[in-house]
Amino acid sequence: MTVALFTLGGTISMAGSHRLTGADLTTAMPGLTDLGHEVEIQDVEKIPSANLTAAKLLEVVEAAAKAVAAGAAGAVITQGTDTLEESAFLADLVWPHPQPLVFTGAMRNPTLAGPDGPANLLAALRVACSPAARDLGALVVFTEEIHAARWVRKTHSTSTATFRSPNAGPLGHVVEDQVRVLTRPARLESIQAQADLDSIRVALYTVTMDDDALLLQGLADTHQGLVVAGYGVGHVPAALAPVLGDLATRIPVVLTSRTGAGSVVRNTYHSPGSETDLLRRGLIDGGFLDPYKARILLRLLLATNSGIATVFEKYV
Incomplete structure (x- = not known):
């Protein structure tokens, strides 16, 4: 079985003037060979998340929906963190599938000491593949914490631990490469727009x-x-x-x-x-x-x- 990865740019893909592709992000990533799922990569237009529109995000969500309809265990979207909490919530509102849709990114780019992108991406892929994460809607995975899109916030401008859910806490964690979900909030019905959001x-x-x-x-x-x-x-x-x-x-x-x-x-x-x-x-x-x-x-x-x-x- 496969897991779908969609890359939208952001800090996770910034290597100076060069923008990393999904293949760049996953090549030689420690632990990826133990994932047990082939990663199917679709590189979307590289967009700073400050310029990301609802229309573009919904296009990517639709592509992710097609991927799970074709048999993918789940999907991961990487993007910049500036608007990640809004993207994840919009996706959660329209995502009707039991398969996980996971958002992640990075606060430290690959040219800096201790970049967090590889660990975040690997954890996100693990969550997207996990049966334990089904029927939770859209999720945000950062620092091996699993957050519901409904509650997660970006709470710090520079910290790698920026994503928090102040009212609820994380739904679970990735511990020793295992996805451990501690609580399962009830899902609400998805909403399908009948007019152009623009x-x-x-x-x-x-x-x-x-x-x-x-x-x-x-x-x-x-x-x-x-x-x-x-x-x-x-x-x-x-x-x-x-x-x-x-x-x-x-x-x-x-x-x-x-x-x-x-x-x-x-x-x-x-x-x-x-x-x-x-x-x-x-x-x-x-x-x-x-x-x-x-x-x-x-x-x-x-x-x-x-x-x-x-x-x-x-x-x-």
Whole structure:
């Protein structure tokens, strides 16, 4: 049996001015001969992850789906880490297959001492081949930790241990070359877009002290949705509450927390600009979803006929 590898560039493939191919990445990789699966490599366009679009990512996910339909045990996608958490979550939302779809990359390129790419890639390939990783959706594998795409975050700008799941922790680990899954969250139904995502514009607005809301003026005329990253458990300055309430009558507005961990609450605070006030004004509860993932989900839902509030309820 095979495992499919799709390479999209990023730090893992940066060797000075030379960009490594999938064959370069796997040649002479320690432990690869013990994988027990042939690696089928497809080198995709080398794109810095800052330039990666949803449309391009979905093309690669579709190719991965064809590979598993043709018999691959699973698939691995390598890309830059800047947007890896968003790519993995988008892939998880549309991936309907039991076979694992694993994302990985590197924080230290091959020209530096101690590059982490080879170990991350080998661990990702092991997870993609493992029956234990089936029915977990899209995963992120870094430093031999297995994270659910739904919860994983890039939490440090330079550390090789940057990927963490603050609200849940890793699902498992690769230990002595063995994939050991410790917990199995319930999978949610995949979502299939019925419109071109390029035509869907969703803004992300982070609330700050003394916020005057000027950046929100006219937003409903240019965007189909908005995600608000509020203070703490979902608060904004009182002056913003009617502005956001007005927007919520015109476009879907999702309330999230800018903190990086924890959930928006529903009924703890009651002052103007509190979570209770904002939800009463029609904002949608983003629950445990961070602002970046909420934006991915809202954009995808706007491209379907799905009930937005109903689907978000499953992620809170």
